[in-house]
Amino acid sequence: GQQVMQIPQYQHVQEGEDFTTYCNSSTTLSNIQWYKQRPGGHPVFLIQLVKSGEVKKQKRLTFQFGEAKKNSSLHITATQTTDVGTYFCAAEGSARQLTFGSGTQLTVLP
């Protein structure tokens, strides 16, 4: 079945530093989505990327979809304590399911 690998598993940064998480697949993806899950919460949809090489920005967050549509990244500029949580990438499979990566748990130290 489809697998999506995500790295790193954990990331600790000082407030104000940048953060990046990477998502990779061995197969070409139709789309990639990103979700954020706060501790004790549920995943919250952030964005969907569909086109090869697509780049989208949401304030301090920049999302990229690779040219081959096999990888994606989420970059946060100047992290804040409100950015704490686990960031998941997810790919939509042929069975209409979302296959989630293992997530990157971000800790922001004040």
Add this chain to the structure above:
Amino acid sequence: DAGVTQSPTHLIKTRGQHVTLRCSPISGHKSVSWYQQVLGQGPQFIFQYYEKEERGRGNFPDRFSARQFPNYSSELNVNALLLGDSALYLCASSPGQGAAEAFFGQGTRLTVV
């Protein structure tokens, strides 16, 4: 507008028992998916329903079943509970036929003792 609502929020069951979890999607969303999330892992797909028909099934045993009602709400049933079924069960609704742009409920925390 209300988001995805799930009930109950927490549940404790004994091994061998049966459980029913409920989900109401966002108004206008016809697609509902169920996921199991074990602590420290990403959500794992269980079922996807669209227009009351099962459109996708994950790698879960037959003890897991689900259905979608005419009002697009959904139930997830688990029979013969095992300790390993303890997890956060998430329901998500989507505006289209697929799982894209899924909006998750707060989940049901199931503990099997």
